[in-house]
Amino acid sequence: VCGEARDGACVRHAEEVTGQGKSLKAIDRQTSGTCPEATSGASQTGQCKNGKCDVWIGGGDFCSQCSKNEDYLINGKCTADNTESACEGSASNGMCTSCKSGYFLHRGGCYQIGTEPGNLVCKDTAASSTQGTCDACRPGYFRNPVTVLDKTKQSCIACNDTTGADNNVGIASCTECTAPATSGSSSSSQKATCTACADGYFIGGDGSACTACSDSTNGVTDCTACVPREDNSAKAKCTACSGSKKPSLDGKSCYDCTIGNCASCNSGGACQKCTNSLYLKTETDGATSCVSKCPDGYFGHTATDDGLKTCQSCSGTNDNLDPTGAGVAGCAACTYDSAKVTCTKCETGKYLKTTSDSTSCVEASGCGSGFFPKADDKAGNRCVPCGEAGSGGITNCAECSLFPYKQNLSYSHRLLCAADWASTTVNEQSEQSQCC
Incomplete structure (x- = not known):
């Protein structure tokens, strides 16, 4: 998130991005960019003009204009000594107007190529073939497309520097961008095209602007992180909200949500999607929860289109699922292989x-x-194939039936293979059958 907006909104964030091609907070990487600032109206050697400590690079603050006109601005600091004659000619109004070979002009100062803080802006490791310029800018900057780029021009412009240089400007809250195709003019400035915005912003439409996720027109109230909507790229789809609020599944609203590990909620506070790899379980009364494993009676389902993970009933119709997952009527436990539900135990x-x-x-x-x-209160009742001898069936029997018989004044059943029915008496049947 942008710490401060100066000379182009959120300059700190964009300049921090350039350090290693990713966001570097001030506490993560500290350059030597301490910027002593003169009091208003005062001028003193070694001090930056009041309000001009506005160049942020790699988590450090640097100067864009010295308080004393005769000072030289080298590597973002004011000095009476023109180190290595980096600042060519006389200093003008507390700034350098051109730089010697091995340095490049940036925000009023000459920065050395290959060392911090210059190497956080310019990729070059050796002096450019064009004196006083940078050939390749770090991510978070674009190379000045001015027709003639020489030692008197600023080589790299921050993607979010809305003041820019030579009528070429960045975009507020932009962290990565591409340079304008042509250079701007006094009558018409040219904008960079943004490819990534600061936290809390999204690229709307054609990359010409970064819009706040909570923008009153194209954003979502209480939204802190977002992406462009699929159906309208000029509007935000919220992915994170402030406080305990959660975005709706469509990302168009932020709602109060107290359900643990919930990523999206509806207006009634019911969870619509869980975080990470958790499954959303919905009870018959509408209560929702997020679970790591679906309980007995349910199976885990992952939607094809949006990856939504839900617990679906083993016995439900489960309409409108993709991939399909129709349950089995009367089923109490099941498995699912992304193609069909297989029941493993039925209801009592x-x-x-x-x-x-x-x-x-x-x-x-x-x-x-x-x-x-075959009844089994523990494992569940099941229909056993007649030939499944290990479960009470008869070896090589294709069709069978249970016959009642009386033993010790009580009745039970015995299993008889159909092939033996016609050739045996009831007593013989009892002898040739298996008790189930």
């Missing part, structure tokens, strides 16, 4: 029937030919 009283391409929850009578119902 139902039996899980598994075929080669689907699962279903049925009554005991619905197990059908080729299966027999």
Whole structure:
């Protein structure tokens, strides 16, 4: 976020960006840029003119004009000694008007190539072939497109320097940009094209402006971070709000939200999207929460279009999901493979029937030919294939049925393979069957 706006809005942020191609806060990187400033109206050797400590580079403040007209402004500091004759000719009004080879002109001073703070503005490691200029500017600056760039011209202009040089200007709150295609003139200045804005701003439309995320016309009230909207790039889509507020899923509003780990809320305070890899779980009464794993009765679903992670019911219709994820009626636990729901346990009283391409929850009578119902209060009831010997079936049996029998004055059931029905008596059937 911009610390201060001087000589082009948010100059500090843009100049900090140039340090290593990323944002460098003052506390992260300290240059030697302390700027002693004279009191208003006073002039003293070694002191910057009042109000002119307005050049911010790498987290340090530097001078753009000395308080004493005869001082030389070298590497952002005022001195009576023209070090290495960096400032060519006589100092004028506390500023340099041109620089010797190995230095370049920037904001009224001569900065040395290859050392701080000059190397935070200019990429060059050796003197340019054109005396007193910089050939390549750091990110956060653009090279002055003036027709003739020489030692009397400012080589690099900060992307957010709205004053600029030679009628070529930056854009308020811009941190990265490209230079104007042609140089400006006294009758028509030329703007850089912004490619990245400071925190709390977004590039609206064609890159000609950085708009505040909370802008009253094109922003969102209470918004602190945003991106352009997909349907209208001139307007903000909010991604973060102030305080405890959270943006709506469409990014058009900020709402009060007290749900832990929630990233987006609606006007009623219900969560619409969770942070990171958490899943949004919605109860039957509408209450919402963010969970790391969906509980029994639900499966985790990730939407194709926006990556929204939700817990979906194993037994619900789950309409309008992409990828699809229709549940299984009567299912109490399931798995999901981004193509279909596979039930692993049914609700009490139902039996899980598994075929080669689907699962279903049925009554005991619905197990059908080729299966027999087996009750299991712990693992869940299921329809067992007749030939599944390890689960009480009969080896190589394709069709079977349960027959009641009486033993010790009580009734039970035995499993009989259909192939043996016609050739056996009831007593024989009892002997040839398996107790289930």
